[in-house]
Amino acid sequence: MPTKPESPDTTPAPPAGGPDRAAAATGTTGPAGAAAEALIEVDDLSVHFAIRNGALQRLGIGDSGAVRAVDGVSLTLRRGEVLGLVGESGSGKTTLGRALLGLTRATSGSIRYDGQDLTRLPERRLRPLRRRLQMVFQDPHAALNPAMDIRTAVGHPLRIHGLAAPGPELDARVVDALERVGLSPAEQFLDKYPADLSGGQKQRVVLARAIIAGPELLVADEPISMLDMSVRAKILQLMLDLRRDLDLTYVYVTHDLASAKYFCDRIAIMYLGRIVEIGPTEQVFAEPRHPYTRALLAAVPEPDPARAVPRDLPRGEIPDAAHPPRGCSFHPRCPVAFERCGWEGRDLRALLERRWLQVPAEQYRAERALFADPDRIGTPPRGTRGEELSCDVAPARGHTAEELLALLRRVREEDSAREPREPFWRGVTGVREVEGRVRVEFAPAEEPELLPLAGHRTACHLHR
Numbered sequence: 001m002p003t004k005p006e007s008p009d010t011t012p013a014p015p016a017g018g019p020d021r022a023a024a025a026t027g028t029t030g031p032a033g034a035a036a037e038a039l040i041e042v043d044d045l046s047v048h049f050a051i052r053n054g055a056l057q058r059l060g061i062g063d064s065g066a067v068r069a070v071d072g073v074s075l076t077l078r079r080g081e082v083l084g085l086v087g088e089s090g091s092g093k094t095t096l097g098r099a100l101l102g103l104t105r106a107t108s109g110s111i112r113y114d115g116q117d118l119t120r121l122p123e124r125r126l127r128p129l130r131r132r133l134q135m136v137f138q139d140p141h142a143a144l145n146p147a148m149d150i151r152t153a154v155g156h157p158l159r160i161h162g163l164a165a166p167g168p169e170l171d172a173r174v175v176d177a178l179e180r181v182g183l184s185p186a187e188q189f190l191d192k193y194p195a196d197l198s199g200g201q202k203q204r205v206v207l208a209r210a211i212i213a214g215p216e217l218l219v220a221d222e223p224i225s226m227l228d229m230s231v232r233a234k235i236l237q238l239m240l241d242l243r244r245d246l247d248l249t250y251v252y253v254t255h256d257l258a259s260a261k262y263f264c265d266r267i268a269i270m271y272l273g274r275i276v277e278i279g280p281t282e283q284v285f286a287e288p289r290h291p292y293t294r295a296l297l298a299a300v301p302e303p304d305p306a307r308a309v310p311r312d313l314p315r316g317e318i319p320d321a322a323h324p325p326r327g328c329s330f331h332p333r334c335p336v337a338f339e340r341c342g343w344e345g346r347d348l349r350a351l352l353e354r355r356w357l358q359v360p361a362e363q364y365r366a367e368r369a370l371f372a373d374p375d376r377i378g379t380p381p382r383g384t385r386g387e388e389l390s391c392d393v394a395p396a397r398g399h400t401a402e403e404l405l406a407l408l409r410r411v412r413e414e415d416s417a418r419e420p421r422e423p424f425w426r427g428v429t430g431v432r433e434v435e436g437r438v439r440v441e442f443a444p445a446e447e448p449e450l451l452p453l454a455g456h457r458t459a460c461h462l463h464r
């Protein structure tokens with residue numbers, strides 16, 4: 001790993017609507033100092049992708065809704081910083097990164113850059129801005145056209161933005177860009193094709209193409225993950241050198257905390273379309289506050305076996321972004337969840353599924369047979385965040401609500417006697433019979449807001 005240069009600034013950006021708003025967006029309430037200028041301000045940004053189930057919808061019985069890839073994100077990107085967007089697959093990092101460049105359209109919210117709201121600009125007005133807002137993709141092999149020589153590939157942004165016509169001036173600028181990314185003597189690369197280059201060289205060409213038109217921001221989406229281990233650190237170091245020499249700002253999209261630790265000034269931890277923790281990298285690593293951040297950090301391989309920590313993330317998988325969990329999206333996986341985190345009907349289903357994996361087969365069959373439709377307990381309508389304060393569970397034909405009620409009470413008692421206790425029951429305020437069904441009632445819940453804590457910001461009810 002390269003040595004991380006001194007951070008240019010980890011103090012808050014100047015207020016963009018009052019100090020509270022600035023603090024909320026930057027993820028820090030650190031001491032005032034030489035405030036870095038805001039390059040981009042994102043306010044309450046959402047990107048939802050419509051789910052279309054064409055044939056069924058035409059019949060009026062289809063499943064509709066939206067994947068909430070980015071869901072109410074606010075942040076300020078400061079000029080000259082490296083901001084990491086970190087999270088598991090599906091957390092919305094790439095979509096947020098693309099939205100910052102206008103490559104993916106926002107559903108709502110704003111992205112202010114250079115006095116304009118990118119979310120409202122038509123494509124023809126976005127196009128000239130792309131010279132200053134560039135993307136570096138994960139796979140350098142796919143990013144380069146195999147039939148295009150390096151001269152043409154790297155010079156392409158200058159041509160499409162009308163900054164240079166083919167000829168000596170364009171060639172000189174291509175040579176300069178290639179030299180800046182460490183490909184020298186650059187002239188020897190001009191007539192080569194991607195197939196003539198190694199993976200690391202291709203990523204350098206991709207970087208040369210990204211910087212040639214004088215950008216301000218590079219959104220780099222897993223720029224080293226497809227590269228050989230031996231060249232990853234060199235590419236990150238090159239990117240840091242380019243930032244210094246060309247006054248660049250980076251958004252670094254990654255699921256790899258180790259590289260984020262060395263590369264980023266600040267990191268935003270994303271979970272299911274939201275930022276759950278944001279702050280200066282050192283602080284987030286030294287004092288992670290959100291249980292999800294802690295779980296991610298615990299999953300980073302520990303080189304020192306004496307300090308080995310559990311590698312697994314908490315139980316369960318990242319939920320479907322088409323209907324995120326009620327309250328805090330992380331609560332179904334959270335080891336320290338409590339009453340107000342947003343328990344709901346599908347958590348009961350997950351609990352029963354876990355139980356049925358553990359009990360003897362005969363007991364599993366007997367218990368499952370009591371439920372009319374155990375696979376759909378608590379399933380919220382597609383496209384909605386669970387909002388129900390209770391969930392009704394119907395008994396199977398031939399069984400009664402009393403039998404179901406007795407079973408659920410027994411499960412609750414068993415779970416409550418166990419260590420560690422099952423957190424689900426902490427959010428259950430009542431289990432009773434209503435009109436031939438069993439109603440499970442839940443404590444009120446809110447979505448946690450990003451609030452300041454220990455120099456960074458965390459969205460977790462534990463820290464309110």
Ligand SMILES: Nc1ncnc2c1ncn2[C@@H]1O[C@H](COP(=O)(O)OP(=O)(O)OP(=O)(O)O)[C@@H](O)[C@H]1O
Nearest residue numbers: 049067069087088089090091092093094095096321
């Ligand atoms: N064009 C699209 N149409 C529909 N759904 C999409 C689209 N792009 C992304 N999604 C969905 O949005 C959610 C967020 O995806 P995104 O790629 O932004 O996450 P990510 O954190 O970058 O994941 P990865 O590391 O796997 O790229 C996922 O549920 C994904 O399936």
